[in-house]
Amino acid sequence: MLPTTATASAPPPPPAAGAATSASSPGEPHDALLLALGYMRLRDLLACARACRALRDAVAGDPLLWRRLTVGPPLSHRITDEALLALTDRAGGRLRSLHLLGCPRVSDDGLLRVVQRNPDVTELFVPRCSGLTADGLVKIIQFLHECKGNLSHVRLHGICKMTNDHLDVIKSLICRSSQQDAQALYYNHRVHEVLNTDDSRPIDVDVCPLCRNVRLVFDCTRKDCREVKDSWTRCRGCFFCVARCETCGRCIDLEELGETGLACSDFLCMDCWLKLPKCSTCNRPYCERHSNLKENLSPSGQFTCQECTAYATSLESLGNGY
Numbered sequence: 001m002l003p004t005t006a007t008a009s010a011p012p013p014p015p016a017a018g019a020a021t022s023a024s025s026p027g028e029p030h031d032a033l034l035l036a037l038g039y040m041r042l043r044d045l046l047a048c049a050r051a052c053r054a055l056r057d058a059v060a061g062d063p064l065l066w067r068r069l070t071v072g073p074p075l076s077h078r079i080t081d082e083a084l085l086a087l088t089d090r091a092g093g094r095l096r097s098l099h100l101l102g103c104p105r106v107s108d109d110g111l112l113r114v115v116q117r118n119p120d121v122t123e124l125f126v127p128r129c130s131g132l133t134a135d136g137l138v139k140i141i142q143f144l145h146e147c148k149g150n151l152s153h154v155r156l157h158g159i160c161k162m163t164n165d166h167l168d169v170i171k172s173l174i175c176r177s178s179q180q181d182a183q184a185l186y187y188n189h190r191v192h193e194v195l196n197t198d199d200s201r202p203i204d205v206d207v208c209p210l211c212r213n214v215r216l217v218f219d220c221t222r223k224d225c226r227e228v229k230d231s232w233t234r235c236r237g238c239f240f241c242v243a244r245c246e247t248c249g250r251c252i253d254l255e256e257l258g259e260t261g262l263a264c265s266d267f268l269c270m271d272c273w274l275k276l277p278k279c280s281t282c283n284r285p286y287c288e289r290h291s292n293l294k295e296n297l298s299p300s301g302q303f304t305c306q307e308c309t310a311y312a313t314s315l316e317s318l319g320n321g322y
């Protein structure tokens, strides 16, 4: 599930529709609905505000609803600096957590204006916001530091041209504890798609020990790798430097890669590869994430991959041409 909650991250309680006994007067929203507003995703909250005047006032008039703002798909591609400023202004200067997940239209200037009005922000998540720059983010984090704010968590992966120097400055400006730094990050495709919600490290990116770029750097889940210190450092690296199993996150060597072909473009270790059902023509499995691509799926689990199906179809149409 994409973390698009506007406020709390807990799932919303069941709606109170049908509970006719209410302390509210007729035509007014039920009290339970007003309570539920605090658990709604941004999109639902905005839809609710359009339902009637009472709800609009309830949504607009409660700054507490806006202290934690998450803008995720599908709103992320539409939100502009002005819209973001209008939304964050609803917190009345008390915004604490701002998660912008892949919002390309938000600029450095726009985000700076938001933090200038909300200097108490403690969480600033801007992964894959392609309109932001490393220089701009340093300036924004510097501003929060000068305001004696408590910015303690940032998520920056996918920000272009982030260098070691940028990262060093950001590290020096963030409130952090050494315990949080020690936490490992394991590869998981979800890291790329949405934020890893279990990750309590202050900064998500690091310098890849292999290519020296600032990226998400994964630790190995393989027990042998973790026990042998040398080998662990060898397979600690970014997505581009170390091939990892899509399912369990452990490193995969070249030999293993050659033996574990997949019908999708991911990689699996031998253990995870062996467990999966294979295409009845080419004997390649799909990873769990792409299992929806199976064609001609039979009740017994037999299937054909898309490539083999396309090949069979093209042969058929060739045959029909003669």
Ligand SMILES: [Zn+2]
Pocket: 208, 209, 210, 211, 212, 213, 237, 238, 239, 240, 241
């Ligand atoms: Zn690397």
Ligand SMILES: [Zn+2]
Pocket: 245, 246, 247, 248, 249, 250, 268, 269, 270, 271, 272, 273
């Ligand atoms: Zn595996």
Ligand SMILES: [Zn+2]
Pocket: 220, 221, 222, 225, 231, 232, 235, 250, 251
């Ligand atoms: Zn490893």
Ligand SMILES: [Zn+2]
Pocket: 263, 279, 280, 281, 282, 283, 284, 304, 305, 306, 307, 308, 309
């Ligand atoms: Zn196949």
Ligand SMILES: [Zn+2]
Pocket: 246, 264, 265, 266, 286, 287, 288, 289, 290
């Ligand atoms: Zn896959």
